[in-house]
Amino acid sequence: MIRARHILPxxxxxxxxxxxxxxxPGFDRAFRPLRTTAPSxxxxxxxxxxxxxxxxxxADNIAFDVYGAPVTRSTQGIFLIVDVDIxxxxxxxxxxxxxxxxxxxRYVQTARADGAPGTFDVxxxxxxxxxxxxxxxxxxxxxxxxxxxxxxxxxLNILDSELALISPQxxxxxxxxxxxxxx
Amino acid sequence: MAEQQSSLMxxxxxxxxxxxxxxxxxxxxxxxxxxxxxxxxxxPETRPGxxxxxxxxxxxxxxxxxxxxxxxxxxxxxxxxxxxKVENVTGETQPAPFGYPPRLVTVxxxxxxxxxxxxxxxxxxxxxxxxxxxxxxxVEITWHAPESWQPEELSLTFYRQQFKLKDNLYGRSNWLGYxxxxxxxxxxxxxx
Amino acid sequence: xxxxxxxxxAGALFAVLVAVEGWPALRDLSMNxxxxxVEASTNGASMNGLRxxxxxxxxxxxxxxxxxxxxFVRLQMxxxxxxxxxxxxxxxxxxxxxGQIWMPVTNTxxxxxxxxxxxxxxxxxxxxxxxxxxxxxxETIQAxxxxxLPTDSMQxxxxxxxxxxxxxxxxxFAITPTVxxxx
Numbered sequence: 001m002i003r004a005r006h007i008l009p010x011x012x013x014x015x016x017x018x019x020x021x022x023x024x025p026g027f028d029r030a031f032r033p034l035r036t037t038a039p040s041x042x043x044x045x046x047x048x049x050x051x052x053x054x055x056x057x058x059a060d061n062i063a064f065d066v067y068g069a070p071v072t073r074s075t076q077g078i079f080l081i082v083d084v085d086i087x088x089x090x091x092x093x094x095x096x097x098x099x100x101x102x103x104x105x106r107y108v109q110t111a112r113a114d115g116a117p118g119t120f121d122v123x124x125x126x127x128x129x130x131x132x133x134x135x136x137x138x139x140x141x142x143x144x145x146x147x148x149x150x151x152x153x154x155x156l157n158i159l160d161s162e163l164a165l166i167s168p169q170x171x172x173x174x175x176x177x178x179x180x181x182x183x
Numbered sequence: 184m185a186e187q188q189s190s191l192m193x194x195x196x197x198x199x200x201x202x203x204x205x206x207x208x209x210x211x212x213x214x215x216x217x218x219x220x221x222x223x224x225x226x227p228e229t230r231p232g233x234x235x236x237x238x239x240x241x242x243x244x245x246x247x248x249x250x251x252x253x254x255x256x257x258x259x260x261x262x263x264x265x266x267x268k269v270e271n272v273t274g275e276t277q278p279a280p281f282g283y284p285p286r287l288v289t290v291x292x293x294x295x296x297x298x299x300x301x302x303x304x305x306x307x308x309x310x311x312x313x314x315x316x317x318x319x320x321x322v323e324i325t326w327h328a329p330e331s332w333q334p335e336e337l338s339l340t341f342y343r344q345q346f347k348l349k350d351n352l353y354g355r356s357n358w359l360g361y362x363x364x365x366x367x368x369x370x371x372x373x374x375x
Numbered sequence: 376x377x378x379x380x381x382x383x384x385a386g387a388l389f390a391v392l393v394a395v396e397g398w399p400a401l402r403d404l405s406m407n408x409x410x411x412x413v414e415a416s417t418n419g420a421s422m423n424g425l426r427x428x429x430x431x432x433x434x435x436x437x438x439x440x441x442x443x444x445x446x447f448v449r450l451q452m453x454x455x456x457x458x459x460x461x462x463x464x465x466x467x468x469x470x471x472x473x474g475q476i477w478m479p480v481t482n483t484x485x486x487x488x489x490x491x492x493x494x495x496x497x498x499x500x501x502x503x504x505x506x507x508x509x510x511x512x513x514e515t516i517q518a519x520x521x522x523x524l525p526t527d528s529m530q531x532x533x534x535x536x537x538x539x540x541x542x543x544x545x546x547x548f549a550i551t552p553t554v555x556x557x558x
Contacts (some may be wrong), residue, residue, distance in 0.1 A: 027353045031355075106274065106275045133531075
């Protein structure tokens with residue numbers, strides 16, 4: 001005869017197992033960068049460096065020199081140029097910048113601006129030397145407002161720190177048709 | 184007699200129940216084989232101008248041309264140029280050439296082997312390095328035509344890469360294998 | 376008593392499991408970190424078959440930016456094929472007293488600075504000990520490194536030189552660069 005005291009442990013076990021399975025974090029949630037958020041103007045401290053949102057502007061086209069030759073880049077969206085202060089580095093580090101737009105989409109720093117002076121692709125940040133970095137993004141205009149700048153170490157960055165710098169309210173005040181990126 | 188028959192019945196029922204798993208598997212496999220043979224695998228044909236969903240990007244082939252290219256070392260060579268519009272439909276910046284090992288479009292033209300193509304961004308006239316989400320770009324996908332190949336009707340096959348939110352190994356989101364999604368038969372036009 | 380024995384054996388096996396699972400991770404980490412420093416004299420030191428000595432150490436301070444110093448270090452190494460195999464690669468870094476790590480500058484601007492500061496006006500490139508495949512003989516190579524530091528961190532600097540095959544052991548040289556001021 002099947003009694004309640006036979007079924008109850010099985011039922012209880014099934015419930016506990018179901019609860020554990022439902023609440024286990026997935027691989028992607030467990031193995032991701034450790035994010036430190038800072039509102040606009042505040043310093044975000046990571047494991048190897050700290051950063052602060054310094055300024056931003058937009059442009060329709062950008063121009064810079066690559067090995068002495070002038071280069072112009074146009075886009076169907078808009079270029080967003082963000083300046084960041086990098087401080088308190090404890091190791092010589094190379095950074096990569098990503099813009100997380102309002103919709104949640106991530107825009108990695110555009111490779112079309114590689115070689116422009118001051119961008120993160122060639123910049124190295126050393127301990128004791130506070131420096132400025134510049135990130136150039138190419139994105140649709142509606143992804144700028146309400147977005148966040150994500151700064152992380154260049155390369156694989158699974159369980160290392162990631163700094164999220166929230167942008168100021170609204171859109172950047174400065175907009176130029178053609179911005180010249182000078183050192 | 185009745186007892187033996189009923190016990191035989193009971194025995195048969197019990198054995199069928201025990202073997203039901205294997206029977207179900209065998210029946211299902213057989214049915215899948217029949218279904219597979221019934222619907223012959225033929226790729227849908229596509230024409231220039233139709234958008235194709237290829238996993239990471241949405242590709243719209245525009246035109247196919249043969250373009251002669253002058254090279255100082257090897258003389259005049261022919262290049263097969265597919266101009267297309269690509270749009271990144273994922274939520275992240277995708278590095279070109281969209282997946283590893285790269286397989287976006289392949290060319291079948293008899294026995295001729297065309298190799299891996301290069302993707303050029305027409306806006307800058309330089310190799311495409313990444314594609315940003317919601318920013319469609321016009322690109323040219325170029326192959327070096329093999330030596331002494333005459334322009335003839337060829338077919339392009341477009342591949343889609345499968346994305347799984349939780350894969351079977353770690354439960355992580357991952358881009359998996361490729362499957363052919365469409366075919367385009369075209370005659371390359373001589374470039375003006 | 377019987378339960379206690381079971382518990383103890385379970386605990387011991389658990390410890391063994393943790394050790395077995397953690398051993399590859401620990402070994403990976405020890406190939407990357409420099410935990411054991413070996414004091415070395417700038418006149419000459421050797422480890423795992425490689426003989427090194429420091430040929431030049433110069434710090435350049437520009438009057439336009441007096442808070443930064445570019446430290447140039449040239450190492451001379453006597454490389455035998457067995458040393459190359461033992462070391463496998465070479466990593467040179469400057470360590471500060473507070474745990475800061477400076478890695479060599481790898482931008483194109485470092486090339487000009489190295490040629491200016493080196494005694495023979497040439498840039499021999501970073502320290503490289505990869506085996507190139509074909510059989511090699513013993514050779515003497517030079518490695519040039521340029522570091523960017525704040526001027527007030529130039530005390531108690533140590534230069535660490537190590538390779539994949541030698542880590543966690545590393546050679547540690549005391550650095551006292553001669554300062555050269557530039558207008």
